[in-house]
Amino acid sequence: MKNKPISTALAFVAIIGISCKREGAVNKGEMDLAMEESYQGTPVSMQYDEKIDSLIAQMTLEEKVGMLHGSSMFATAAVERLGIPEFTMADGPLGVREEISRDSWAPAGWDNDFATYYPAGGGLAATWNPEMAYRFGNSVGAEARARDKDMLLSPAINIIRTPLGGRTYEYFTEDPFLNKKMTVPFVVGVQENDVAVSEKHYAANNQETHRDYVDVQIDERTLREIYLPAFKAAVTEGQAYGFMGAYNKFRGDYLCENEYMLQTVLRDQWGFDGIVVSDWAAVHDTKKALESGTDIEMGTPKPFDEFYFADALIKAVKEGKIEERYVDRAVKRVLQVMFTIKAIDDEGRKKGELSTxxxxxxxxxxxxxxxxxxxxxxxxxxxxxxxxxxxxxxxxxxxxxxxxxxxxxxxxxxxxxxxxxxxxxxxxxxxxxxxxxxxxxxxxxxxxxxxxxxxxxxxxxxxxxxxxxxxxxxxxxxxxxxxxxxxxxxxxxxxxxxxxxxxxxxxxxxxxxxxxxxxxxxxxxxxxxxxxxxxxxxxxxxxxxxxxxxxxxxxxxxxxxxxxxxxxxxxxxxxxxxxxxxxxxxxxxxxxxxxxxxxxxxxxxxxxxxxxxKEIEPLYPFGYGLSYTEFEFLDVQTDKATYQEDEMIKIDVNVKNIGNITGKETVQVYVSKPNSTVERANKELKGFGKAELKSGETKTISIPIPIKELGYYNVANNSWEVEKGDYHIKVGNSSRNILSNIKITIN
Missing domain, CATH: 3.40.50.1700 (Glycoside hydrolase family 3 C-terminal domain)
Known part of the structure; x- marks a missing residue:
């Protein structure tokens, strides 16, 4: 777990990237980059290490294993004699789910589990407003705490690959940049309430058809550039405490048993130190899942003690088939999260509020x-x-x-x-x-x-x-x-x-x-x-x-x-x-x-x-949306024409409301690389900013783009690489309505 070394207010300002100014106002367009650089935090787990190690040393194997699988539909077992409560969860993409029975999907019949119903993920993404993502997260996080939950099984951030997807309504967007810019403030908003998120569904869970077993094959560059950026940002920028492993396979291994995705990418490369919870009934092998990095198995189709991480795990450890250190590792991760969100020592823990x-x-x-x-x-x-x-x-x-x-x-x-x-x-x-x-x-x-x-x-x-x-x-x-x-x-x-x-x-x-x-x-x-x-x-x-x-x-x-x-x-x-x-x-x-x-x-x-x-005309393009007023983009400019790889492009756009009523407009910045040495899309979203303008008013929207955002994933050396040469900065209000095109050069 990681601290937030900057204040909540500053973190929030940084996350939403305040970038709108009137003439003479201070330009805060660099906040996005400042947030990314400073909101990294320092591990807080060390301050709990002594407590956690002491607790684990006192626990029986059975008690430890009880913390690693569902003992009810949405909770793991408590260790009451050591003061460790249940670790409780709730579904949450649309709001905190109603309470259900401990051993079935039947409603519990409570009269105090009503909650706010929030817009689905597609609606949130359509705001193109990270501030709204923060408010959503902060609001639903408070409701989760009021319902005494430790983890909210949200947000769902898989890329929309097909318009037929059954969960398209729940997911955010087809674009990895917009996806991560909405994900990070959502995560921060939730976790400020002493509730862990569970980023889902990690990863490449882009269809419901055959989702229980389909083996997804994605080349490495596509994986890194399209399907992983929001998950990565949730860790490196949002400090997410939890991930949910998906149902499907990836390159031959189920994602809850996938060492490459759970260990190499998530933990080794991104530095994730939270917990991985399986999707319900997504584990298929006790040893492989635990050793690969799944920490908690949840599910429903059979008695709780028959889970792979239940009696089968106890038996495997006692028979020497699984080293007990893997059990201890998972328990330690769970306890780290519980201490971080004050679930064990709840002094000062947020209380939350519900349906306000x-x-x-x-x-x-x-x-x-x-x-x-x-x-x-x-x-x-x-x-x-x-x-x-x-x-x-x-x-x-x-x-x-x-x-x-x-x-x-x-x-x-x-x-x-x-x-x-x-x-x-x-x-x-x-x-x-x-x-x-x-x-x-x-x-x-x-x-x-x-x-x-x-x-x-x-x-x-x-x-x-x-x-x-x-x-x-x-x-x-x-x-x-x-x-x-x-x-x-x-x-x-x-x-x-x-x-x-x-x-x-x-x-x-x-x-x-x-x-x-x-x-x-x-x-x-x-x-x-x-x-x-x-x-x-x-x-x-x-x-x-x-x-x-x-x-x-x-x-x-x-x-x-x-x-x-x-x-x-x-x-x-x-x-x-x-x-x-x-x-x-x-x-x-x-x-x-x-x-x-x-x-x-x-x-x-x-x-x-x-x-x-491919020059295929859509019915309505990505980023499209009209207003009751009209806007004009004026004096689009970058701060200079030539950049070094460690610099940031600063784009200023004067937006004027030339209609009769107040309205909001979103400036969208796409980038293209002509004559690239690798395959490139015609354009890629790399920045956006939204502002409200009164009739006749002009505002300058400043959009910062770190040069590193223009990189591609080089599979030859497994790293991000920014090509030298000319790029085109394309500014408009949809992917098909480009109003200005500026050439820059990267040396």
Whole structure:
């Protein structure tokens, strides 16, 4: 474990990279680099070594082993006679999971385990705002402490490799740079509450299909440049206390038994000194898993004493097949974390707070900043209420709740505002709301995959529309001044344990949307989903198209505020929306899902890197998102033209709000290397900054990029290398809308 040698306030400022200034203000753009250099910490484990060694010396083999496997669904065993409590865990990507029974998945039935439901990972990433990641982490960390948890099984930060991924809604982004910039402040925010994170799922866990056994084959350069940066940053910058080993294999070995990933990379190269917890039932071999670096085995399919790290481990040690020092090593790591988060000596430990108005405000702020305006022709948005007497609200998603749903972690919450409720909360009483369900969520009883079965097809939907529901929807649209149809997906359809079969909208929604748009040309289409869908026809025919997410307790209020103009949308897509599935890299080259093995043949060309390099036009590009106002980028410049390898590029962009209302814009900096000696993407995101500007206001956004960020991983010498020569600094507001191009040289 490591100390934080700088203050919380300074760490926070450094992490979010305060980089916006008015004329004459102090430029703090160097904070990102300062944080990376100074937020390294010093080991605190030494101050506990004597205590820990003394405790281990007093423990029986059985007591030590009890600390290394689940003794209940989400806790390891206590050693009460030595004052060591259980080590408790909770799922947490959407908020702290409801309490379940100690020996089954059945709800415990408590009346005090309600929690705040936070926006899903895709929504958080769409804010392009590390401050929001910190607030999310800090808020959910406080809730975990209030629920007396030691470890939050979050965040989930695997790269989005395919738009069909069942957990795309939960993961952050397709880009490794954006991924790490959102991960680090999240980690810091959680752990400031004396709660350990569990970075998951380490690593290369990019599909649900065959996830229990598929052997992922990735070349070393792609692994280092695309799939590991956020995990590495969680250790070297965020000082993460915990990792979760993934289900799948990597280069022949299960990831909870993978010495290269757990020892060579994670501990030896990155200096991780926390604990590795297995995903539930992800261990397959006692000796291999323990010796490779897994510390705690969790799972559910059999009695707890039958786990690989339970009676089988005791037997293996007593028979001399496993040296007891490996048990001691794992126990010591667990105790180090427990002492660091004050779980053993809890004097001064944070108490936390649960479901507070402050936390609901955090959820609201993240949600309102995540919503992406995809299209707004004809000025339908924001809705002008001056001449509006009636609004048609159409779609099952107008009333669908997603806090609990699908297979995997959900949240039991007392507050989940739906879109319909949000509009009722925000619209004046003089405006009549005409609601029609429009389509009904339905699945084939004969074909629907059982939750937990790994299948490419996932839940098989019933897509035939009910004529009566369609008629009601069309009539509501005809008899209203404006229609809003809430379509998309839900957490029963996008779910852990299965990937989708296609990009098609489920439940016959596309046909319904077309009928509603014919009935009322003033139709606003709002998609609520976590992953891309085929929206080409809808985008072409609609005048106004909005993308929202599984957006937490306050999602309906945030969405209503965006539609009505009380909030100016500023979300940017954290992934590429393709026109068709075959345009996406893993599908274009038939490299998904594999069978027993999947080879990542697209290499480093993941997401927009593929689309931009191969010159394939997406439906909506990475980083895309409109506003109700307009911005102009002026006087884009670097601080100089030539740099040395140990220096930092300082990019200043004057952003002017040339519209009529206050809004936020995100400056995105991409870098390309012409005439490279190795394969390179057309461009790679290397910096970004977001600022709020009033109408007519100009601000300078300063974005620092360390030269080392421009390196590639040289597999010949297993190190990062920065090529000498010319680079292009490309500044814009999406990967496809580059507004300025500056050449620099690295000597």
């Amino acid at each position: 108005e402050k936390h609901f405000q955090d959820a609201y702020d993240i949600a309102s900043e995540s919503i992406v305006l995809l299209k707004n022709d004809g000025g339908l948005l924001p809705i002008n209420l001056d001449n509006i007497k009636s609004v048609a609200v159409i779609g099952n998603n107008a009333t669908k709740k997603n806090a609990l749903g699908g297979f995997g972690a959900g949240v039991k919450t007392k507050r989940e505002v739906t879109p319909l409720e949000g509009l009722k909360n925000r619209l004046p009483e003089s405006v009549q709301i005409n609601y029609a369900e429009g389509y009904r969520e339905g699945y084939s009883e004969n074909e629907k995959a059982k939750l937990g079965d790994i299948t490419l097809n996932g839940p098989v939907t019933l897509d035939e529309l009910d004529p009566m529901l369609v008629e009601e929807a069309v009539n509501a649209a005809k008899n209203s001044d404006v229609a809003i149809i809430f379509a998309g997906s839900n957490r029963d359809y996008e779910t852990e344990a299965s990937d989708r079969a296609s990009l098609a909208l489920p439940f016959g929604q596309e046909a319904l949307i077309e009928k509603v748009m014919v009935a009322n040309p003033n139709t606003i289409v709002v998609m609520i989903a976590g992953a891309p869908f085929d929206l080409e026809q809808i985008s072409e025919k609609s005048s106004a198209l909005v993308w929202s997410w599984f957006n937490g307790s306050e999602g309906g209020n945030a969405l209503a505020d965006v539609l009505l103009g009380d909030v100016n949308p500023s979300g940017k897509l954290p992934w590429t929306m393709p026109k068709k599935l075959e345009d996406s890299p893993a599908h274009a080259i038939d490299a998904f899902p594999g069978d027993s093995t999947v080879v990542y043949k697209e290499g480093i060309l993941v997401g927009y890197r593929w689309f931009d390099t």
